[in-house]
Amino acid sequence: xxxxxxxxxxxxxxxxxxxxxxxxxxxxxxxxxxxxxxxxxxxxxxxxxxxxxxxxxxxxxxxxxxxxxxxxxxxxxxxxxxxxxxxxxxxxxxxxxxxxxxxxxxxxxxxxxxxxxxxxxxxxxxxxxxxxxxxxxxxxxxxxxxxxxxxxxxxxxxxxxxxxxxxx
Numbered sequence: 001x002x003x004x005x006x007x008x009x010x011x012x013x014x015x016x017x018x019x020x021x022x023x024x025x026x027x028x029x030x031x032x033x034x035x036x037x038x039x040x041x042x043x044x045x046x047x048x049x050x051x052x053x054x055x056x057x058x059x060x061x062x063x064x065x066x067x068x069x070x071x072x073x074x075x076x077x078x079x080x081x082x083x084x085x086x087x088x089x090x091x092x093x094x095x096x097x098x099x100x101x102x103x104x105x106x107x108x109x110x111x112x113x114x115x116x117x118x119x120x121x122x123x124x125x126x127x128x129x130x131x132x133x134x135x136x137x138x139x140x141x142x143x144x145x146x147x148x149x150x151x152x153x154x155x156x157x158x159x160x161x162x163x164x165x166x167x168x
Contacts, residue, residue, distance in 0.1 A: 036137065
């Protein structure tokens with residue numbers, strides 16, 4: 001599937017490419033970005049290339065989130081583990097550079113990504129897992145209409161969104 005450039009009021013999202021390695025390195029070198037992820041802060045350009053290649057090889061897509069005014073990478077988001085066998089589903093993930101927190105950028109980026117998932121990827125279910133003390137991600141998922149399972153799955157909070165309960 002071809003993953004398009006997504007345009008919003010303040011941002012544009014495009015699929016990450018290997019030549020984004022410097023920006024990806026800078027972003028993932030921030031301890032605040034990787035604090036709740038299953039990776040350590042990025043330690044070099046080769047590691048940044050490996051992050052990008054992982055997403056290029058995966059069944060989904062990882063968009064870079066770029067600020068239109070500065071034309072700089074401020075975060076990433078997208079789908080991985082896309083499975084269209086029985087119930088079409090994918091897991092959504094997102095991260096944002098700390099200096100951009102609290103300004104609504106991730107909400108602005110994720111709304112059209114969810115719409116793309118349901119309308120173009122024909123997903124029926126979007127899943128997300130969150131470390132229990134990652135309050136910002138929990139609030140964002142709840143704001144986007146995700147429902148939470150009560151029990152932890154492998155120590156993580158499990159959220160899901162179906163195409164029936166989306167009205168945006």
